Amino acid sequence: MSVWENPIIRGYHPDPSICRVGEDYYLVHSSFEFFPGVPIYHSKNLVDWELIGHCLTRKGQLPLTGCRPSAGIYAPTIRYHDGLFYVITTNVSGGGNFLVTASDPAGEWSDPVWIDQEGIDPSLFFDDDQKVYYCGTGEDANGKQGIVGFELDVKTGRILSKKKILTYGSGGRFPEGPHLYKLNGYYYLMLAEGGTEYGHMETILRSRSVWGPYESCPHNPILSNRDEMYNNIQCTGHADLCEDPQGNWWMVCLAVRKLPSGQMLHNLGRETCLTSVIWDDAGWPHAAMNGTIQPKMEGPLPVAVSFQQTADFCDSFTQTTLHPEWTFVRNPVFSRYETGSGALVLHGNCADLSDDTPTFVGVRQTEFVQSATVTVSACDLLRASKAGLSAFYSAENHYDCYLLGENGHRYVAVSRRVMDNESVTAKILLPDDLFSVILRIAARMDAKSGAYDYWFEVKLGDRFVAVDRATAAGLCTEGTKTMTFTGVFYGVFAVSCDASFTDFRLETERS
C-alpha cells in the first residue's frame, strides 16, 4: 500500500477527467478564459503528474475574445479508443460542445468537431459494439435539467439517435459531470449533483441498457465531504473513474482546500484529488474512507510511491519557447512576448490587467503559503506605464505590485482590483537611476493575528521591504462578483512599456 497527499494536482485544476492507456494515465481539466486551453497531464503512478501540453493551442480551436471571467472552456472528458485520444468539452463563450482528437496526447490536437447539443459537461462512451454514446447536461421538454444521452458519430459530430433524458439524478440540484462505464453487463452512469460548492456530491446509477431505466445506488452519494465540517478539504465531486492494470479502481475528483485561517473561502481554485474505489458483491462501488476525501490517503497504487513530488517552479527564460505552465488570459498577441537568452521581454501596449487582452502571463499558485519573486527592468517608464507582478484571479479580481512611471519619476506601486473597485494603495519613490528591482508577492499567514494576506515587497539593498498587504479574501472564489470557477495565478505583466523579466521563482514558504 502507498500513501499520498491530496490534492494530487495542486492549485486551480478543476473538473478532472482521466483515462488509462497501458500503464500510462492521462488527465485533463477545464480552463475557462485562459489560454492555451484544457491542460493535459501524464502519470505512471496516479500521484505524480507532469504537464505535457494542452489540447487547445490555436485560436481556431479556442476563440476567447470578449470571454467573461470563468466563461470559456467548461468541463472536459478524455477517452482513448482504437489508437486515438478524444477530448470533448464546451466553449460556453462560443460554439458550445465540441471534440478534438490526437494520436499523441502531447499534441497537436485536431480542429474542433462541433456537436449540435446544448448544455455542458459532455462525455463519451465507446461501447463493445463500436457504437459511441454522448452524455452531458440537457433539459427535457419542460426545461427540467437532467442528463441527456444519444448515439454520436465522433468523426463528423452527427447525432445518430433520438436524444433521451437518462436521469434527473438522485434529487440533488444541478445534475452534471456525467460519465458512462460498462461492467459485468451493466451500464453505470456516474454524475455530480448539488452544485460545485459545499453541497457537492457524486452519485451513480446502473442499467442493463444504455437507454435505462437506471436504478440508483443504494448508498448514494458515493462521494461527498458535505458532512465533513472540520475537514479542510471540501466541495468534492465532479469525478471520473479508472481501472488500473491490476484491476484496482480509482477515482479522481475536484475539491477545494479551506484557507489556512479556517475560513470557508478558497483562493487556489478547485484542485484535483484521488481516492480508491472497490466494487461490492452486489456490483456497487464504494469510495474509500466512507466516500470522503482526506488530506492523506492510502491505497494499492499501480506503482509504489516513496515520496510525492512537490515541485516549486522557477524559470530563467533560457528557452526560446515558454514552459507549458505559463498561461495567458484569453487569446494572446504572441508578438508581445519574447523569451530566450535569459529574459522574458514583454512589449506592453495600453491594455491593462482588467482589459480583454492584457500583456500578462502567469503560473498557477499551488500552495497557500507561497511567493512569486522576479527581477523586472523597465527603462522607458516615464509615461503612465507599469511592469511587474500580479496575483491574478481574474480581470475583476487581482492584486498587483509593479514599477510605475509617472510624471518623470519611478515608483514601486501596489494596486488592488476587487470586483468594481480598483485603487493604488501604496507607492514608494525610487531613485531616478534605478531601472531594475526585485519584486515579491507572498501569500502568508500572520503568526500573531492569524490573518492570511498577500504581501507586496521590493528588495532594496540586501533585504525585502514591505510596500503593502491585502487580505486573501479579495482573491477568493467566494469574493468574486459572479459565479466563478478559477484560482489565483502569479504572473508578470507590462502596460505601455517594454519590460524585461529575469529569474522568476515560485517558492513555497515552509514555516
Ligand code: 6LW
Ligand atoms: C462544470 C460543471 C460545474 O462544467 O461547473 O458546478 C462547471 N459545476 O460541472 C465549471 O467548472
